[in-house]
Amino acid sequence: MTAFLQFERIAYRVDGRDILRDISLDLGQNETLVLLGRSGSGKTTLLRTVNRLIAPTSGTIRFEGRDIAGEDAIRLRRRIGYVIQDGGLFPHRTVAQNVAVVPELEQWSPEKIRHRVEELLDAVGLPPPTYSARYPRQLSGGEKQRVGIARALAADPPLMLLDEPFAALDPVTRFEMQQHFLNLRRQFGKAALFVTHDLREAMLIGSRIALLHDGAIEWVGTPAEFPNASTSEARTFLRTLETGVTP
């Protein structure tokens, strides 16, 4: 099987500083690959090369076998869902309008959009009669992230990018959202790249984990293999499990 998403020797330099060094990775069709690392490890930068918010200095990214550098950035982005830490919801649009953004850009019929929005709000646990007409400022942090996820799923993109989507939530809400994400994954079965700095979350969410340190990949493997990883950064992360500290 050829990889669904493939990074080939990606490097990114800014002002003489190496942000990403020689990264090669691939992601299968129904896989959730977690990019784990501390702040500044380059994990968010790597994520943002996929939807071309950042252009790598060298290397190739292939999405469904095609080099993304040769594709239209707008078309590419509409086929990739993107969820960020504080949601990035449009404050002037209602919940329903926020979820409808990409279908509207893609000029779906109003009927189809309405149907899709309701289906997704139900799927993320926000009953449409209660939530459709609300504005983001009327939502809790967890509810905002649910809308963010529904919005990213709206046009049924084959790939999802999630950048620390639950990092700003309280521990209980965070736990609920992680469980919810796993349910959604079973329901929608998409490929996902999931950035986090929390090993516990990485173990729970990931089908595989790629550990980034200083812009390079230090270790790749399944969550079950992680406790036996011997690299120094992996040991540091494992110690956070013992003490309960998130780096």
Add this chain to the structure above:
Amino acid sequence: MSVAWAEILDVSGEHVLLVGTSVLIAVGVGAPLAIALTRRPVWRRWTLAAVNIIQTIPSLALFGVLLPIPLIGGIGKRTAIIVLALYALLPLMRNMVVGILGVDAAVRDSALAMGMTRHQMLFRVEIPLALPTMLAGLRIAIVSTIGTATIAAAIGGGGLGTFIFRGIATADISTVLAGAFPAALMAILADEVLEWAERRYAH
């Protein structure tokens, strides 16, 4: 009373027309310029500085400076409208630029990541979110133009300043008031209406 009601009404209408035309021109020129400036930091610095300098020139002096210039200068309404539009430019452009640049980076980021074109980003995200700030700029522009427009009478621009200058020349306070009072009323009214609109579009 030395000024007839009918004349006050007439001249007030002239004043409204003067203000309306100048602000409309300022919006027409300033809005596209401001949008272009949000994408060009260096131009933005220089253009806003230039517009700022125009604002510091005393209005009477600016009327005077433009008088001898062919095409845009001379006695009459045209010169008055050009000067007033120049003054309205600063609050309009500054607020539009500040409003658009003030859009939350996360919101802009996700708009881009969802595959919006620049055009879609501008009309679906940036302008709607900057609207309250833009309306505040419009309010400042209109209210201050209503005041400044009274000076236009000095170069034959007409409007409520006609009474004020005539009253000063004849030392007749009631004639001065016939110009000043409607102008003040107009400014207060415009202020209230636009403040309401601003609140209406707040997020």
